[in-house]
Amino acid sequence: MKPVNVYWYLYGVVAFALLLTLASLFLTINYIERQNDQEDFAYDLMELLKFARQECQHTQLNHECTEQFLLESGFEVSPSFYPYDAEQLEHWPTENTTLIVYSYEGGFQAQLANQPGWWIRDDEEHLSEAAENNDPLDMFITAALIASLLLLTIALFLYWPVRKLKQWLNQLQQATDALAQEDYSVRLSALNITPFSELAERFNRMATMIENSLKERRLLSGAMAHELRTPLSRARLALALLQKQVTDNNPQELINDLSRYIDELENVTDNSLQLVKLQNTEPQLTKIELGHWLEQKITLRRGQTTSIQWLSELAEITIHSDERLLTLIVDNLLNNAEQYATNQVTIRLVHDTKSVHLEIQDDGPGIPSALKEQALLPFSRLDDSRDRRSGGIGLGLALVNTACQRLGIKLEMNNDETGLCVRLTLQH
Structure with a gap:
């Protein structure tokens, strides 16, 4: 209805x-x-x-x-x-x-x-x-005239309070949409009508609590990542000294394992810091020739690998976006596509009157539909086809998702017959 x-x-x-x-x-x-x-x-x-x-x-x-x-x-x-x-x-x-x-x-x-x-x-x-x-x-005409006059009077008296209430409800709708987009600074104006005044007060209190909680969590995440850098640097130095003194009691295989573990810890630390910074950074919009910009990235990757075939269908499109955040998004998606593709990665760039659509498709195993939302969470672990044993730590798609939210980009992941297709929808 x-x-x-x-x-x-x-x-x-x-x-x-x-x-x-x-x-x-x-x-x-x-x-x-x-x-x-x-x-x-x-x-x-x-x-x-x-x-x-x-x-x-x-x-x-x-x-x-x-x-x-x-x-x-x-x-x-x-x-x-x-x-x-x-x-x-x-x-x-x-x-x-x-x-x-x-x-x-x-x-x-x-x-x-x-x-x-x-x-x-x-x-x-x-x-x-x-x-x-x-x-x-005559009685009906008289009744109709009286009813029309009363209804007109009621309509006039109802219009202004209902209009004010509707404006407040529209504000509430916009505020909830902002919360869904992780904008926790939004607040509702007071409306001195019960129970709407209590609703506005509780909404604002909830938003304040969420905002403070996120600030504390981000500060804690940033502090932890920074604090990890010092012991990691010392461990790296100790490992370098140990590598110069390889003996039968210190086999090379164990040293290589330690080196790999430290690399993973540094990767986690760097990406965690990057995620925290990303959540607290305002986008800086610049003009980007998107087709040419993507072609440069694909050309570079064609020269670096011969195991994957790179195909592109790029239109000449100009957008205004934050190049640093857009680079983070595209590089992570291209890395994922290259990592999980069997033989081929295809990049398509098309546009219509309102939006620009960028599709990155690989012919790999894809992501199960039930795990798509989980894949966007930090440190998420999926099934055996896309887990940490293939080299990831579960932060790549989380970084992509956060950057897309900062830029207002719609992110979609769909499985088809050939593999996983990631679709980004940007505004002109």
């Missing part, structure tokens, strides 16, 4: 409630007016019968004087009962008998209990006036 705009939702609810209220109000008013008309009819008739007895000295309705008196007062006497929509409504006691009132078209008709053969009802002129006063169309 398509989401409903909050303004129209609130307005619709209020409008529906208002229309129901107006309908109930008009029905109630109509009922009360009908009851009042019935009382007026009975009261007037009883008063006229009282005066008729005094004037005519007679109590029979079919008496000429009584009938004429009632006719002049807007009533008529008839021996016929009009059953159209006739419903017995009320009994009204008089001095000598009881007046029984029935409905009659738009008015009323009555009978005296002691004269069951004769009926008194509103005359045609009175009924016509009553019908005009109670015309359903």
Whole structure:
């Protein structure tokens, strides 16, 4: 179901409630007016019968004087009962008998209990006036005009508070998107409406706690990496001295293993420092001729290896980006593609009206779909086809992912029939 705009939702609810209220109000008013008309009819008739007895000295309705008196007062006497929509409504006691009132078209008709053969009802002129006063169309038009005026008033009064609330909700949406992009400096402005004020306060407190936690973690990571450099340098020096004194008690194989371990520790340290710096560095945008820039990197790699065939489909595209971060991204992806490819690596560069797409594809084993997100985490370990035994330490794709986030580049990894295809989507 398509989401409903909050303004129209609130307005619709209020409008529906208002229309129901107006309908109930008009029905109630109509009922009360009908009851009042019935009382007026009975009261007037009883008063006229009282005066008729005094004037005519007679109590029979079919008496000429009584009938004429009632006719002049807007009533008529008839021996016929009009059953159209006739419903017995009320009994009204008089001095000598009881007046029984029935409905009659738009008015009323009555009978005296002691004269069951004769009926008194509103005359045609009175009924016509009553019908005009109670015309359903006029009532509907009046109700429609009142409802339209009230709905317009409600719309005007609702517009500004709902507009303010919607702006705040848009700000909340932008803030959550910023958090998803790892921008933890975002904060919500205060809205003095409960519970939104509490929500803004809690959101800001959460963002502050996350930001402080990340700062502490980055400081700790940087400090640890820096502190590792000194013992590593000493270990490297001690190893160099040991290599000059190779004996039977110090076999060359063990020394080579130690050298490899120190190389790995230095690699971890350097990449950890690079990751921490990357998370705290603002991009510096410059103009880059992307097609020519990529061709230079591919040409260099063609000259360095003969085991892998490098294929390129490059368009001439100019972008504005941070060349240092872009170099880190592309070099790591090219290293991965070269490392895991069987025979061939293909680089494609295409563009459309809004975006630039760079694809780097190798014909290696690929990455299982269930492990794609894990592959982007620092020091992640995948299956046997792409793990640390092949030479990596699990920081290459983590560096790529962090740099892509800093530059606003969309990173996608997909397996196809030929291997892994990494797709970068950049803005012009």
